[in-house]
Amino acid sequence: MAKKKKPALSARAGALPASPIRKLVPLADGAKKRGVHVYHLNIGQPDVPSPEAFLKAVREYPAKVIAYGRSEGELPLREAYCEYYGRFGIELSPDEILVTTGGSEALLFAFFCVAGVGDEILVFEPFYTNYTGFAALVGVTLKPLATEPVTGYHLPPREVVEAAVGPKTRAIAICNPNNPTGTVYGEDELNMIAELAGKHDLFIIADEVYREFVYDGPDHTSMLSIPAVAERVVVTDSLSKRFNVCGARIGCLVSRNADVVAAALKLGQARLSPPVVEEYAATAALKMSPEEYVHPMIEHFKRRRDVVHDALTKMPGVVAYKPAGAFYITPEFPVDDAEKFISWMLTDFALDGETTMLAPAAGFYSTPGLGLREARIAYVLNEDELTRAMACLAEGLNRYPGRIS
Amino acid sequence: MAKKKKPALSARAGALPASPIRKLVPLADGAKKRGVHVYHLNIGQPDVPSPEAFLKAVREYPAKVIAYGRSEGELPLREAYCEYYGRFGIELSPDEILVTTGGSEALLFAFFCVAGVGDEILVFEPFYTNYTGFAALVGVTLKPLATEPVTGYHLPPREVVEAAVGPKTRAIAICNPNNPTGTVYGEDELNMIAELAGKHDLFIIADEVYREFVYDGPDHTSMLSIPAVAERVVVTDSLSKRFNVCGARIGCLVSRNADVVAAALKLGQARLSPPVVEEYAATAALKMSPEEYVHPMIEHFKRRRDVVHDALTKMPGVVAYKPAGAFYITPEFPVDDAEKFISWMLTDFALDGETTMLAPAAGFYSTPGLGLREARIAYVLNEDELTRAMACLAEGLNRYPGRIS
Numbered sequence: 001m002a003k004k005k006k007p008a009l010s011a012r013a014g015a016l017p018a019s020p021i022r023k024l025v026p027l028a029d030g031a032k033k034r035g036v037h038v039y040h041l042n043i044g045q046p047d048v049p050s051p052e053a054f055l056k057a058v059r060e061y062p063a064k065v066i067a068y069g070r071s072e073g074e075l076p077l078r079e080a081y082c083e084y085y086g087r088f089g090i091e092l093s094p095d096e097i098l099v100t101t102g103g104s105e106a107l108l109f110a111f112f113c114v115a116g117v118g119d120e121i122l123v124f125e126p127f128y129t130n131y132t133g134f135a136a137l138v139g140v141t142l143k144p145l146a147t148e149p150v151t152g153y154h155l156p157p158r159e160v161v162e163a164a165v166g167p168k169t170r171a172i173a174i175c176n177p178n179n180p181t182g183t184v185y186g187e188d189e190l191n192m193i194a195e196l197a198g199k200h201d202l203f204i205i206a207d208e209v210y211r212e213f214v215y216d217g218p219d220h221t222s223m224l225s226i227p228a229v230a231e232r233v234v235v236t237d238s239l240s241k242r243f244n245v246c247g248a249r250i251g252c253l254v255s256r257n258a259d260v261v262a263a264a265l266k267l268g269q270a271r272l273s274p275p276v277v278e279e280y281a282a283t284a285a286l287k288m289s290p291e292e293y294v295h296p297m298i299e300h301f302k303r304r305r306d307v308v309h310d311a312l313t314k315m316p317g318v319v320a321y322k323p324a325g326a327f328y329i330t331p332e333f334p335v336d337d338a339e340k341f342i343s344w345m346l347t348d349f350a351l352d353g354e355t356t357m358l359a360p361a362a363g364f365y366s367t368p369g370l371g372l373r374e375a376r377i378a379y380v381l382n383e384d385e386l387t388r389a390m391a392c393l394a395e396g397l398n399r400y401p402g403r404i405s
Numbered sequence: 406m407a408k409k410k411k412p413a414l415s416a417r418a419g420a421l422p423a424s425p426i427r428k429l430v431p432l433a434d435g436a437k438k439r440g441v442h443v444y445h446l447n448i449g450q451p452d453v454p455s456p457e458a459f460l461k462a463v464r465e466y467p468a469k470v471i472a473y474g475r476s477e478g479e480l481p482l483r484e485a486y487c488e489y490y491g492r493f494g495i496e497l498s499p500d501e502i503l504v505t506t507g508g509s510e511a512l513l514f515a516f517f518c519v520a521g522v523g524d525e526i527l528v529f530e531p532f533y534t535n536y537t538g539f540a541a542l543v544g545v546t547l548k549p550l551a552t553e554p555v556t557g558y559h560l561p562p563r564e565v566v567e568a569a570v571g572p573k574t575r576a577i578a579i580c581n582p583n584n585p586t587g588t589v590y591g592e593d594e595l596n597m598i599a600e601l602a603g604k605h606d607l608f609i610i611a612d613e614v615y616r617e618f619v620y621d622g623p624d625h626t627s628m629l630s631i632p633a634v635a636e637r638v639v640v641t642d643s644l645s646k647r648f649n650v651c652g653a654r655i656g657c658l659v660s661r662n663a664d665v666v667a668a669a670l671k672l673g674q675a676r677l678s679p680p681v682v683e684e685y686a687a688t689a690a691l692k693m694s695p696e697e698y699v700h701p702m703i704e705h706f707k708r709r710r711d712v713v714h715d716a717l718t719k720m721p722g723v724v725a726y727k728p729a730g731a732f733y734i735t736p737e738f739p740v741d742d743a744e745k746f747i748s749w750m751l752t753d754f755a756l757d758g759e760t761t762m763l764a765p766a767a768g769f770y771s772t773p774g775l776g777l778r779e780a781r782i783a784y785v786l787n788e789d790e791l792t793r794a795m796a797c798l799a800e801g802l803n804r805y806p807g808r809i810s
Contacts, residue, residue, distance in 0.1 A: 006636040007519070007606050007607060009664050010517065010518060010520050012522070013668040014664075016668055022476070043473070045473050049469045050469065050470055055466075058464075058466055059465075059466070060464075064454045064455065066459065066460075067652050068652050071424075101654065105676070112418060112542055113415060114415060116416055117522055119415065130675040130677070137543060201409055231410050231412075232410075232411070244471070244472075246471065246472055246473040247472050247473050247474050247680065248680060249678070249679070257411060259411070260414065260418075263419065266422070266424070266538065269535075269538070270535040270537070271509040271513075275682075277682050278680050278682060
């Protein structure tokens with residue numbers, strides 16, 4: 001027998017799924033090589049410029065040594081976060097905020113702190129696909145509870161959620177406004193989660209990255225606003241979307257439970273500090289008034305939402321609820337398989353030299369077989385581009401050989 | 406019974422140790438409040454300015470949207486890394502390099518990819534304390550093999566290392582040059598590790614962050630230079646030390662094992678991308694010739710090493726081997742307990758209004774009871790400051806009530 005040269009990966013590393021957002025990128029590259037313009041609606045990377053306050057702070061970063069920052073995040077940044085949360089009526093002290101390297105790291109730390117290896121966190125599927133990677137890293141099981149396009153992906157009834165709570169359940173995770181569905185949960189839904197958490201002694205992991213992205217009716221309600229669960233709530237947050245600084249990797253973990261913040265800080269000490277140039281620039285961005293940047297941007301996104309939603313409702317067979325927040329919609333399409341359809345749009349279709357790339361929704365579910373006819377659309381382009389992208393999608397659905405209704 | 410308001414952390418989160426590097430910081434703050442100047446030799450944060458090429462690139466960061474970078478790292482940066490490694494005779498393609506958010510993330514990804522929950526990685530203690538945090542995050546057990554100050558912390562004999570390999574062992578981790586000891590391993594030691602890895606089908610995790618920091622005799626030998634273990638080696642690297650950009654959080658994972666890089670990339674996709682402004686600046690730093698920045702800095706550190714080592718050898722009862730690399734030395738002190746001594750230096754001692762802060766070495770061991778009389782000194786200050794810091798240390802040892810010889 002030849003001597004082995006290559007040891008085997010850990011089983012868990014071999015089992016990691018590919019990102020549903022990025023897995024079809026080679027097909028998009030192929031389309032571009034053929035001269036086809038691809039509207040990228042597969043990834044939540046908006047086209048909007050970052051705030052000048054952020055860019056200016058980067059240019060003017062004052063230190064001559066790019067030294068380690070504090071593991072909990074620089075104090076001026078945590079103070080700016082307090083000011084920011086205060087605008088939503090949420091009073092926090094800097095000690096309740098741990099700055100993280102993106103919302104990603106906040107999720108990773110939160111999962112580890114609330115659940116042990118083999119413990120369960122309830123999630124509503126479809127859910128932000130990267131939860132899967134963070135859960136795998138820390139050995140936590142995500143227990144999915146399905147939601148559906150016909151109800152606009154609102155939460156299942158209380159008894160269904162409660163029935164899913166088992167002896168290994170440690171937390172309920174809720175992303176509000178939701179990625180990938182755009183759903184904004186009502187106060188009744190949030191209170192239901194809060195009550196169940198209290199009754200069954202659970203944590204609540206509240207991913208509120210899209211807090212400002214709310215288009216209809218009342219503003220977003222933060223889990224931090226429900227006093228009964230003050231010490232159960234761990235909020236994971238990010239500046240990526242609200243300031244269009246996705247590449248800056250600045251987010252935070254917020255909790256009024258001092259044990260959680262202390263444990264997360266120990267993980268934070270292991271990785272030393274967040275990136276300090278971006279921390280400095282983030283401080284400037286958080287100090288802007290909402291009128292200066294966020295509110296006008298939300299108005300843009302609302303018009304984009306309307307362009308996409310209106311177009312989808314005119315496509316026969318598409319189940320297109322109206323998403324009230326974030327910048328995503330995950331419709332159900334009248335096709336045999338959404339991933340095949342999306343691939344076909346990249347390999348076999350063009351309308352006036354253009355096509356559209358979506359993200360197959362199956363990767364946002366952990367239950368096999370769910371979401372096979374759904375796809376996530378991130379409406380991150382301007383209205384003209386979105387109009388043309390929707391025209392491609394409508395015509396693609398007409399021509400697609402695997403259309404089923 | 407009152408209703409519970411606060412759920413319990415996961416047991417593993419509750420068990421995380423505090424950083425030995427930072428745990429005595431409140432005592433240092435107390436000393437400063439009393440007007441005592443504290444020489445910080447407890448943390449590897451050098452005083453040297455970052456390269457102008459890096460700072461200039463930050464100032465001139467060209468994009469108007471701080472967009473997500475590629476999960477594997479921007480191509481120009483990976484190409485610059487190839488050029489950099491090429492200067493050491495190590496030929497790599499960009500596909501063999503995954504840019505990470507600091508060397509920290511490279512370690513986290515490496516641990517996950519080579520070992521499952523409950524699997525073991527052999528480490529030589531004392532070891533870089535943050536390994537403990539990353540191992541805890543991914544549920545891997547670090548199995549320690551002790552090294553000692555009297556041998557300059559060189560590796561134990563082959564039979565001792567081999568005897569530690571058990572059915573759950575998946576990898577041997579080696580940090581070369583070593584943090585916290587400053588030891589540079591000889592080719593015989595590296596070959597011993599390579600042979601054992603081949604014989605027992607193990608990975609080798611080689612932390613080579615201090616590659617250039619070698620002061621005596623032959624240059625550093627990278628594990629990437631040993632062809633027999635090409636597909637067993639996972640190098641974790643960082644720009645923090647060689648360019649004094651600790652706060653930039655740019656590192657990389659390097660492997661000629663494509664499975665490892667592919668699995669690590671999936672973890673990388675979950676966290677989306679490293680911080681892009683620093684990636685851009687790092688590219689400029691890696692393109693500098695070594696003569697421009699790194700070599701002169703190494704000359705400085707060599708003189709600093711000599712100042713500290715000479716002073717320590719003159720302190721009666723101190724076991725002070727001569728470290729050949731990195732910018733650390735971990736001597737054994739003639740005291741009852743190094744942590745008590747370090748604390749006492751901060752609370753009860755001053756020499757001309759000055760004192761010195763070290764890091765207790767016990768936190769760099771995972772075997773309880775080891776390293777209790779050792780402390781890590783990071784010689785990250787200038788020669789004058791180091792001379793004064795060593796004078797404080799010598800006088801502190803004279804006066805300390807818990808001196809044992």
